[in-house]
Amino acid sequence: MAIERLEHLTDKDICSTLVLKIGSALLVDGDGKPKSAWLAGLVNEISELRAGGQNVVVVSSGAIALGAARLGLPKGGRGSLADAQAAASVGQIALAGLWSGLLEQHGLTAAQMLVTLGDMEERRRYLNASTTLSRLLEAGIVPVVNENDSVATEEIRFGDNDRLASRVAQAASADAVILLSDVDGLMDRNPAEPGAKLVPQVNGVTSEVRAMADGGSTSGMGSGGMTSKIQAAEIAERAGIALAIINGTVDKPISTALGKDRGTVFVAQRQDNARQAWLGGRIAPGGSLVVDEGCISALANGASLLAAGIVEVKGAFERGELVIVLDGDGCVVAQGLAEYGAEACRAIAGKKQAEQAGILGHAPRSAVVHRDQMVML
The missing domain is CATH 2.30.130.10 (PUA domain)
Structure with missing residues (x-):
């Protein structure tokens, strides 16, 4: 059965493995501190998904923002490549510890995976990552994945964790991806414009769908926007993976979105074989x-x-x-x-x-x- 509605995302018989992506602006406040209460609610939801029989992979931003605060770097650590790399090096330890501690409170074990664009683009390295993810999920672990910004340069970066989430979903043989955003989902025009309406379901990304996207990140903390989410949906839909965008700014965002039935689901359009899906998802x-x-x-x-x-x-x-x-x-x-x-x-x-x-x-x-x-x- 295809994943066509938000309620399908938490049904283990339809969605056995789910990838959940969290951006920096949701996880870290303006002072570079973790949003502890919000995170506790989200981890509680992850625990409920695991208790319901679903595997969960977390793709988490936040290392640069956390590290920049600890180092006192301007512009959230994004003033220069060297600042971003240094901030990521410091922040990744804090980010891993944050997820590990919160998940441990629910009896769950976290595993850290840092990947670069090359790990997903080069076939052998991609297969290695896929094997690692499969083994972690088989062991009941919650993998926490992030781009390795401490070594990545502008020329060899994903540039956003939205597309990374879709590539990780391919590698993990996931059924769906949830992107937590600062809006309810894809709107038919810029959300700031009067009369903007939510698009609840997308059956194939077209030029009209791309035109609805706004390319900027409003927080100044992250690197993505709606355009990167559309690109992530294209990667996912070709690999037989559904992708949903929901509002992450509220407490317990998954249950809130499902309760209100408010979000956008991009329905998978085809089921390429593993190699074709890998080729179709390459972005460099x-x-x-x-x-x-x-x-x-x-x-x-x-x-x-x-x-x-x-x-x-x-x-x-x-x-x-x-x-x-x-x-x-x-x-x-x-x-x-x-x-x-x-x-x-x-x-x-x-x-x-x-x-x-x-x-x-x-x-x-x-x-x-x-x-x-x-x-x-």
Whole structure:
């Protein structure tokens, strides 16, 4: 049975494993102190979910905010990359201790997992993370996951924990993700505008849905906004995972949202196999290939991407790197792993296979992006 309503999120027969994401502004106050009373209520809800037979994975922000307060850093520790890394190093200890202590009060054991973008993007490391999560859940542990901001740079970061939550959900074979927000869910326009209405259910993210999102983080503490939540929903829905956005600013936010039946559920749209879901969820392409209409039609029918259909090559990627496939209007069609580096792609772009050997100096590969290494978006 598909998860289509908020009430399905707490039904163990429909949702056996749930990922819960908490942002910095919900967990830490303006002085950099944990919101202890709010957290106690949330952990009580997690305990109830576990008692009901559900596995729970927590994706928690807050390390930078907590560390910045302890170090006395300006701008919440986000004034520079060095400040953010130092704040994260200090704050991660405090964050782990906070979750461990609260969960222990309910007889639950926490486990800390710090991941980088590379851990989710590189296949072997992703599988290692997946194995660890599976074993922790099997042992009845509550994994607490955060991006390893102490070593991540702007170039190699998720940048927000919304998309991380969806990637963790894939790795943990979860059924659903709950993103706690500062609003009730996705609104049909900016929530500050008069007449803004909640969208209770989304059956597939479209350009119209993306247009509803507001890209900023209102707290100044976090790095996400509604746009990042929409991107997280796209990652989840392709992997057969539902995603819900609910208001986290109230006490016991999960039971409150369910009691009021107020939030937004993004219904899973397809069930890609494990590798396809991993490919579809990757977010750090090395470049892009612009293709013609004939190529797009062929890809839609299950074909590989051939050099003859390439109109333009962008970026400086190497063989095996992720590339996105664009149509003539710049819209993303697919993404996958390139069989050639960027320079070779430029050399054979638009050329038929019979011409490629003379250009490359060796027998050409069967495709620029093989269909087994590609996913339609």
